[in-house]
Amino acid sequence: MSNIRRVAVIGLGSMGGAMASTLHRAGWTVTGFDPSEAARDAAALTGISTTADLKELAGTPYAVLSLPSASVVEATVPTLLAAPGTIAIIDTTTSEPGTSKSMAELAASHDAAFVDAPVSGGRDGAATGSLSAFVGATDSALTAAEPVLEALTGGKYAHIGGPGSGNVVKLLNNVLAAANLVSVGEALGVAKAYGIDPAVAAASISSASGGSKVSDAMYPNWVLSGTHNSGFSLGLMARDAALAIDVARQMGQHPELLAAAASQWQDALAVLGPAADFTEIARTVAPDVTPAGAPDKTSAPDPTSTTDKTSAPDKSPAA
Missing domain, CATH: 1.10.1040.10 (N-(1-d-carboxylethyl)-l-norvaline Dehydrogenase; domain 2)
Known part of the structure; x- marks a missing residue:
């Protein structure tokens, strides 16, 4: 059972880092990835194992994504599915419905589940496991993802419809x-x-x-x-x-x-x-x-800059 309760958290910024800590406290074995060394170091201080190589997380039973954009989701999911063993990928990114549909199809072809589950509640909700989530998934994919969704939301998630609807x-x-x-x-x-x-x-x-x-x-x-x-x-x-x-x-x-x-x-x-x-x-x-x-x-600053107050990759809606 402990082997199954392994989860990779991809993106350790404001939201991802807090979700990783919540899962850790809930008894999950968490390994976090972020391209930012500072974000990894901050996560390590909370007792979370980290890696600088996303490939090391391929085949982890569960994965939570907290990423800055749909394009990063598209680049990340194939790497996670490159080895067998993935049960469910829970994408909390505020992403695009077309991306979620295609990632759900890709995961299904690897006998895994992918759910779009963008969250609301901000960093406080992420840190206390009291987020709410808008879930887009097939019924079977939702069932596969439920253990992680329960840990992050305390059951406060709504199954909106099929992939992309969340x-x-x-x-x-x-x-x-x-x-x-x-x-x-x-x-x-x-x-x-x-x-x-x-x-x-x-x-x-x-x-x-x-x-x-x-x-x-x-x-x-x-x-x-x-x-x-x-x-x-x-x-x-x-x-x-x-x-x-x-x-x-x-x-x-x-x-x-x-x-x-x-x-x-x-x-x-x-x-x-x-x-x-x-x-x-x-x-x-x-x-x-x-x-x-x-x-x-x-x-005025350059509005095309990618710098923000969350460590990339991250997602967050405080809203």
């Missing part, structure tokens, strides 16, 4: 969160302009019909405080919002309000850069409500 709903979740971060910021900016304390306005709204996790927690904890330390990068949220709109258009849908919000995230990305915390969107849509204030547009 990605679709997670992207919709993130673009809705992205839109809400903009709209709540704009609303609190109006309150501040009228002389109302934004914290009082946010608390009042949060107990009424306009309330949300954004108004109840994200703005008070990370924006109004000026800390902007959620651990999830603006670059990743801007990517997720744009990808959600791309997927919608591929399906012949044209969500105008969500597309407008996604465009505002691209504007913020150009000014703040991908490494900024995702809650710093407030600095562009409502700079008066955060002590951090408006960004200095004269020294």
Whole structure:
């Protein structure tokens, strides 16, 4: 039994590292991989074995992916399947539905399961095994992946449908969160302009019909405080919002309000850069409500940089 309870965690950034620690505490034998030596060293301090060679993890019974993009998922899965023994690959990356479908087919051809299981709950949820997951999988693949999903979520996962469907709903979740971060910021900016304390306005709204996790927690904890330390990068949220709109258009849908919000995230990305915390969107849509204030547009960072506050490869939705 102990041999079966072996899991590889690919990507030891903010989310992946926390998930690896959760699995370790739950009694799993965990081996982590990340191209970043610093990320591997940080994981090792929590008692996790690490490797700098992904090939060493081929054939591990279970694997959890926490990667920065669908293209990295596509490059990783064949390596993990290169040796027999894989039971299930659980991909927590906010990936693309087409990639998940093709990876599920590839895994099935190796008598293994692949499920897309992008997660929500941020690093705190990852560290406490209380994430929620949007799962796309066949029934048999879900059954194969359940031991790991239970450990990471405490049973808080929803089987959305077949391969790729978890990605679709997670992207919709993130673009809705992205839109809400903009709209709540704009609303609190109006309150501040009228002389109302934004914290009082946010608390009042949060107990009424306009309330949300954004108004109840994200703005008070990370924006109004000026800390902007959620651990999830603006670059990743801007990517997720744009990808959600791309997927919608591929399906012949044209969500105008969500597309407008996604465009505002691209504007913020150009000014703040991908490494900024995702809650710093407030600095562009409502700079008066955060002590951090408006960004200095004269020294805007390069928005094409791949650097962010999570160690690559990583995934994360705090959202």
